[in-house]
Amino acid sequence: MDRIIIIGTGQGGLQMAASLRQEGFSGEILMLGEEPGLPYQRPPLSKAYMANGDAGALVLKPASFYERAAITLRDGVRVTAIDRATREAICADDTRHVYDHLVIATGARNMRPPIPGLQAPGVHELRTLTDAAAIRAALAATRHAIVVGGGFIGLEFAAMARAAGIAVTVIEAAPRLMSRALSPPMSAHFLKLHRDMGTEVLLDAKAARVLVDGDGHVSGVELADGRQVAGDMALIATGVRPNIELAEAAGLVCQNGILVDGTLATSDPAISALGDVAAFPGPLGQSIRLESVQAAVDHARHIAKRLLKAEIAPYAAVPWFWSDQGKYKLQIAGLLTEADEIIPLAPPDGEPATLLFRHGRLAAVETINAPGIHMAARRLIGCDIQTLRAHDFDLKAAIKAHA
Numbered sequence: 394m395d396r397i398i399i400i401g402t403g404q405g406g407l408q409m410a411a412s413l414r415q416e417g418f419s420g421e422i423l424m425l426g427e428e429p430g431l432p433y434q435r436p437p438l439s440k441a442y443m444a445n446g447d448a449g450a451l452v453l454k455p456a457s458f459y460e461r462a463a464i465t466l467r468d469g470v471r472v473t474a475i476d477r478a479t480r481e482a483i484c485a486d487d488t489r490h491v492y493d494h495l496v497i498a499t500g501a502r503n504m505r506p507p508i509p510g511l512q513a514p515g516v517h518e519l520r521t522l523t524d525a526a527a528i529r530a531a532l533a534a535t536r537h538a539i540v541v542g543g544g545f546i547g548l549e550f551a552a553m554a555r556a557a558g559i560a561v562t563v564i565e566a567a568p569r570l571m572s573r574a575l576s577p578p579m580s581a582h583f584l585k586l587h588r589d590m591g592t593e594v595l596l597d598a599k600a601a602r603v604l605v606d607g608d609g610h611v612s613g614v615e616l617a618d619g620r621q622v623a624g625d626m627a628l629i630a631t632g633v634r635p636n637i638e639l640a641e642a643a644g645l646v647c648q649n650g651i652l653v654d655g656t657l658a659t660s661d662p663a664i665s666a667l668g669d670v671a672a673f674p675g676p677l678g679q680s681i682r683l684e685s686v687q688a689a690v691d692h693a694r695h696i697a698k699r700l701l702k703a704e705i706a707p708y709a710a711v712p713w714f715w716s717d718q719g720k721y722k723l724q725i726a727g728l729l730t731e732a733d734e735i736i737p738l739a740p741p742d743g744e745p746a747t748l749l750f751r752h753g754r755l756a757a758v759e760t761i762n763a764p765g766i767h768m769a770a771r772r773l774i775g776c777d778i779q780t781l782r783a784h785d786f787d788l789k790a791a792i793k794a795h796a
């Protein structure tokens with residue numbers, strides 16, 4: 394194999410290139426990315442970057458890394474088509490690049506709910522450094538921010554804005570916060586934490602249209618029930634959609650993401666997919682798509698190993714995730730889906746945690762400000778409930794006893 398092309402220069406794309414070299418690939422590596430500049434990390438965009446504006450701190454690797462590792466990075470170039478017959482990636486500038494293997498790492502983009510007024514000045518979204526810089530610039534003059542969507546990014550932003558003294562209203566359509574990703578007890582706890590921070594949280598509330606003032610600038614959001622929330626800035630944070638269009642047009646099988654098998658190969662063995670855009674087989678045989686740094690990084694490492702070593706076991710990394718909301722670090726290990734038993738833990742000296750079981754085996758653990766328990770949980774996913782009960786659900790003690 395002489396030449397590997399990676400489409401997308403985000404977290405997963407960069408890891409792919411780095412892991413190929415780590416695994417000993419000596420051929421050509423070409424990264425093609427739509428965003429300008431060096432690959433950077435997104436998580437701080439809704440956290441540290443909002444406070445310090447330090448774009449340099451986001452960069453994943455300095456320019457010298459690409460030179461030393463002989464990785465060609467072409468930024469600011471959109472791939473518009475994949476020709477699978479000739480094995481070429483075709484760019485908007487009409488250049489064509491032949492590959493022996495192609496990795497699609499095109500990530501996801503923000504979903505825009507079908508409500509009128511989203512074009513109004515003062516309405517923002519947050520996915521890229523450009524988005525984050527625009528929000529930072531707007532915040533200096535913001536008195537009341539409206540966040541549409543009570544998921545991770547909306548709530549991270551809400552906590553940051555409250556810390557900066559800005560009034561915040563969160564509008565969430567579901568009956569609870571972070572409902573796609575958290576257990577009901579943890580959602581309820583975060584509702585209390587955010588209300589204690591001074592954030593107004595409206596649940597079961599559907600944004601229906603953006604209101605504007607005489608200058609056309611956002612002045613509020615009207616809800617489906619007619620209520621109006623006044624504000625001079627709005628962040629739309631209603632989830633993301635995977636960037637599958639390239640793959641679909643090339644005839645690859647897609648289903649809530651580019652469908653890959655246990656080796657992260659697409660329906661064309663010459664093409665792999667990873668990260669936010671990849672739908673891969675989960676532990677219960679279902680296809681899952683994760684929007685997390687861990688998945689993007691672990692996928693890339695797995696693909697590099699598969700391309701350079703003859704045989705490796707199917708991908709089965711334990712998923713983990715974090716979200717910093719004010720002074721609270723939420724960490725999740727494992728997958729919450731289809732848990733049938735929840736054991737809430739309320740340590741006297743800390744924030745609550747939850748253990749989620751499926752068919753008597755530990756499926757996921759949610760913790761707040763408890764990195765030690767989170768790390769233990771990552772090693773204990775799949776452990777049976779009797780073993781953990783014998784240790785009074787003290788995960789660290791269970792690990793020690795069975796080390």
Ligand SMILES: Cc1cc2nc3c(=O)[nH]c(=O)nc-3n(C[C@H](O)[C@H](O)[C@H](O)COP(=O)(O)OP(=O)(O)OC[C@H]3O[C@@H](n4cnc5c(N)ncnc54)[C@H](O)[C@@H]3O)c2cc1C
Nearest residue numbers: 401403404405427435436472499500668669684685686689
């Ligand atoms: C504000 C924010 C906060 C986050 N916080 C956390 C967190 O706390 N913890 C966590 O685990 N995860 C977090 N995430 C999610 C995490 O950043 C993503 O899961 C991760 O970046 C996925 O990596 P990826 O390589 O799949 O996609 P991305 O990093 O999104 O990279 C995809 C790249 O592909 C490019 N691209 C798309 N189409 C084309 C094309 N046709 N041609 C060329 N290039 C293309 C895109 O422009 C983009 O640069 C956060 C995300 C955001 C936006």
